[in-house]
Amino acid sequence: MVTKRRIVTIVFSLLISVAFFTGGLYLNSSIHQFEEYQTVEATEKEYGYTIYVCKHCGKVKMDDYVEPTSYLLPNIVINEVCSVNNSFLPDENGDCYDWIELYNPTDRVINLMGFGLSDKKTDLFRYTFGDVEIKPKEYLLVYAVGDEVIESSETDRIYANFKLTSQGESVFLTLPNGKIIDKVTYPELNSDESYSRFEVNNTVTYKITKGTPMEENREFIAVQPPVFSADSGFYSEPFMLTLTAEPGMEIYYTLDSTDPNMNSIKYEGPILIKDATPNENVYRLKRDTTTQKEKFPEELVDKATIVRAVAYDKNGNCSEIVTKSYFVGLDKYKNTNVVSLVTDPANLFDEEIGIYVKGKEYKQWELSGKAAEEPLLNWDKRGFLWERPAEVAYFDKGNLVFEQRLGIRIRGASNRDRQMKSFNVFARKFYNGQNRLLTPLFEELSSQKSFILRACDYKEGFLQSLVGDRNVSTQLAKPCILFIDGEYWGEYQILERYSTHYIEEHFGVNRDYVSMVKAGKLESGSETSLNDYNNLLAFIKNNDMSEKENYDYVCERIDIQSLIDCYCSQIYLNNVDFAYNKNVQIWRTETKSNNPYEDGKWRWMLFDMDACIKNNWKNLERFYDFNTFIGDFPYTNEIYEDPFIANLMKNKDFCKQFVNTFMDLANYNFNKDLVIEKLYKVTDNPDESMIIFFENRFDYITKYMAEFFKLKGKLTNVTLNISNPEQGTIKLNTLPDNITNSKWTGKYYTDYEMTATAIPKEGYAFAGWKIEGAEIVGDKNSQTISIKLFDDRDCSIEAVFKKI
Structure with missing residues (x-):
């Protein structure tokens, strides 16, 4: 008879051996090739296993599972399940996924090699763990993403190939031998709620709480946000704003756009809302927002009054922050589009985390005499780590269209260095449970996930609109006035943002199978597509395109009309900052279907038209006379050196298609009378250089085109x-x-x-x-x-x- 003391001694020795040789406890009876195992006595009643130790390496093998009654067994538990994750732990792309949290309550490392995780009892190994360890008293998150294609460089994340239903179901954790060691059946959950495990006095219970991924579970008390007596909008006269909350709650608010907390102004009575323009400029005067010699506004800029408020209960639990933008006495903006972007000023201007400033590292480098390697400016840093939350209110001719918490990033290339920067703006479940704008910014769209706030005049959107009917993608655009943290920032353009969502919306293809390449680099999709593009480019360079077989091969992989439409547009509009590897974006699907756009062919997209029409490069008086076919470009290779044009024009079919397309565009899309008529619909005060350009461009560029193609x-x-x-x-x-x-x-x-x-x-x-x-x-x-x-x-x- 084995005594309890002897069993404990044996078990302790086994654990020491296992920890020494393997770094954890292995439970799969087939993990070792050797067959020489030494039997260790243990009663089935107490331990549920016959225990073996390999004579060669000390690994443990167990059989005959009954119930987990001792510390010899894994003791891993399903600690928390979140089936509607809209805000917790977004990945590098800002996407949130439902998750299952495992917890190791023991004092030893446990390896999950061969364990199964599933939401179906009939298929317990829908996901099988690899060589993954959970350290003592630590957590492990498994993201339930199903068949979704995840583009991520975060290799430590675990993605399971099944999804969770918000209506409730069971989740099973299974040993490699097929024995279930934990099961949780969760009910229907709301956004960001989780079904959490609590153990008190050896009694296990489950409760619906606010999610606490990778943290100790705790109960959650919801606090309702304060209610404002007036909505965001335009007001002719000052007024008193009243804030209310549930009984027993206290309200705190700010008027400087900072996030309110218990150290902010305590609400004790109505707040006077008036024109804030007489207040001193604050954010518009920030000098570390550019390295250029730019002029900052000396006069007082127009200002909206920004009120941000939060409610607290007696235990210190707080509500979500509510933000409102009030334009008092600023009726001059009621006839245009206005965007009020409000975020804690630290998100923009703090030296450590601010995305709009030089940053601490760069300033220290400047003070050091610029001896070391130049660090990145804050505004040049990219990715989700440099995205910040902002409350965005959009007004159409004085009417509030939507208010929504969104994510903002600095966008662009050289214009990042300017005082007026552009933004990419994202709707994410992470911010408010919505991965789409509450209302699309363009009536042509059924839904919209992101957009661009571009610091420019009407030219970008207007020029793209001239070829909106062509076989090249363009971005819908509209002008707006941007206010940041209540202060007038300037004239901007709202533009569609190119993404897989854009492709899905415009072409009806599945965005999960869309690849995009921008300036020769993979923007989204698979490396297979990037390799396909590079191989295709090499094929065009290294083969005779006058041969029908070679040209047909290219036409099977490129939408030739799309390529030609793009190049003809750029050349006619005199874009000197465009080439196959700069300011160009292409896309394709990785699958094929009956959808004519889902054929695996590369298609072109227009964007960044800043250097069109009249550029400041050579200061040509007759800028409309510039020969874009052979002109000496300041930033890119010339058109005649472009591998697409230089090689494909050796084919007579390509030349015919290019020449006829160019003249179609010149006669129709860029017809001077039609263009000028459209121009005056966009602005009452058009740039004279644009009118001069279209009045004269046809006569010169068509002649240069004829010379280039030797007509x-x-x-x-x-x-x-x-x-x-x-x-x-x-x-x-x-x-x-x-x-x-x-x-x-x-x-x-x-x-x-x-x-x-x-x-x-x-x-x-x-x-x-x-x-x-x-x-x-x-x-x-x-x-x-x-x-x-x-x-x-x-x-x-x-x-x-x-x-x-």
């Missing part, structure tokens, strides 16, 4: 006769099929054939063509024809329709 033909007029648009229209080349102008005319070179397609309206059918000054090549009765222009005459195209 020998003439530039001739092509007129579409659309006398009865109610019967049908004509689609010419890549132009839209909705041209209803009875005599639309454009100029085209005669070198390449053009394509015309008759588009009958409902109730009509195509009946034939009337062509003058040109020759139909091929079937003259086809609804789609090729047209050969003549050098010595103009061309007229008319489609005839008949009623059916």
